[in-house]
Amino acid sequence: MLKCVGRSLILSQNAGKRMLSQSSLAGKVAIVTASTDGIGLAAARALGLRGAHVVVSSRRKDNVEKAVSLLQGDSIQVTGTTCNVGRSEDRERLVDMTVKQCGGVDILVSNAAVNPFFGNIMDSTEEVWDKILDVNVKSAFLLTKLVVPQMEKRGGGSIVFVSSVAGYQPIQALGPYSVSKTALLGLTRALAPELAPSNIRVNCVAPGVIRTRFSAALWQNEGIMDEFKKQLSIKRLGETEEVGAVIAFLCSEDASYVTGETITVTGGMSCRL
Numbered sequence: 001m002l003k004c005v006g007r008s009l010i011l012s013q014n015a016g017k018r019m020l021s022q023s024s025l026a027g028k029v030a031i032v033t034a035s036t037d038g039i040g041l042a043a044a045r046a047l048g049l050r051g052a053h054v055v056v057s058s059r060r061k062d063n064v065e066k067a068v069s070l071l072q073g074d075s076i077q078v079t080g081t082t083c084n085v086g087r088s089e090d091r092e093r094l095v096d097m098t099v100k101q102c103g104g105v106d107i108l109v110s111n112a113a114v115n116p117f118f119g120n121i122m123d124s125t126e127e128v129w130d131k132i133l134d135v136n137v138k139s140a141f142l143l144t145k146l147v148v149p150q151m152e153k154r155g156g157g158s159i160v161f162v163s164s165v166a167g168y169q170p171i172q173a174l175g176p177y178s179v180s181k182t183a184l185l186g187l188t189r190a191l192a193p194e195l196a197p198s199n200i201r202v203n204c205v206a207p208g209v210i211r212t213r214f215s216a217a218l219w220q221n222e223g224i225m226d227e228f229k230k231q232l233s234i235k236r237l238g239e240t241e242e243v244g245a246v247i248a249f250l251c252s253e254d255a256s257y258v259t260g261e262t263i264t265v266t267g268g269m270s271c272r273l
């Protein structure tokens with residue numbers, strides 16, 4: 001009883017003190033893939049502003065350098081490296097470098113994705129499927145396999161996959177991409193019970209239409225956007241920071257009893273499988 005009173009006092013004293021919750025990832029090390037732009041960069045910033053040391057990566061060195069200096073400008077502890085998540089040697093180097101330079105891994109945000117194909121799903125080729133599944137699904141799992149032993153050494157961790165609203169309702173011209181995003185919903189649920197005994201939580205975010213380069217073909221087309229807006233409660237595009245904040249929440253102790261879940265960040269689109 002006394003404990004309860006004490007806890008609610010602490011909670012009410014802390015209510016509204018944003019700085020307290022922003023420092024809640026101090027001492028944690030976070031790997032975020034494809035984090036030099038868009039949602040990945042916003043996630044890295046949100047984690048970094050809450051005190052985590054973030055390891056940013058993407059395929060191009062100049063983009064990595066730009067992201068590192070941008071985040072350093074926000075006084076975030078950051079390390080950068082190139083990583084093509086579709087290549088096993090790159091995944092291994094990313095994790096090894098993080099452990100050597102930052103002392104371990106507590107958080108993985110698997111954000112990288114490709115979509116090399118627009119059209120009817122029946123016209124998609126084996127090559128398209130291999131590329132999409134390798135980058136969007138297999139790399140998420142294979143990176144998980146690499147970080148889990150490191151998280152176990154630290155007593156636990158948190159993994160977040162970046163899916164999409166298309167994982168719930170396939171977007172007509174993006175069939176294979178949509179299916180890859182549905183696979184991440186399943187991967188989240190398959191991993192969560194297996195990793196819970198190691199104190200590792202596995203969750204997922206499913207963004208709607210967010211203003212990034214990746215989705216420009218959608219939001220730059222007024223006709224498509226008008227159709228989209230009919231399905232939204234909040235009738236505007238989402239911003240990357242609005243996804244980054246949810247990712248940071250899932251990685252924090254505030255979400256300590258949340259695992260195997262996907263949070264949709266869509267402005268109120270109906271998402272059902």
Ligand SMILES: NC(=O)c1ccc[n+]([C@@H]2O[C@H](COP(=O)([O-])OP(=O)(O)OC[C@H]3O[C@@H](n4cnc5c(N)ncnc54)[C@H](O)[C@@H]3O)[C@@H](O)[C@H]2O)c1
Pocket residue numbers: 033034035036037038039040058059083084085086111112113114135162163164165206207208209210211212213214215
């Ligand atoms: N923007 C949206 O509306 C939206 C909606 C739903 C889901 N998403 C998802 O959010 C994530 C981030 O997308 P974004 O919108 O920020 O766009 P983005 O273009 O900034 O992010 C995708 C990134 O993945 C990188 N990438 C592709 N292949 C890679 C590889 N083999 N190795 C490493 N990096 C690779 C790209 O270079 C790119 O930087 C993706 O998983 C995407 O599917 C985005």
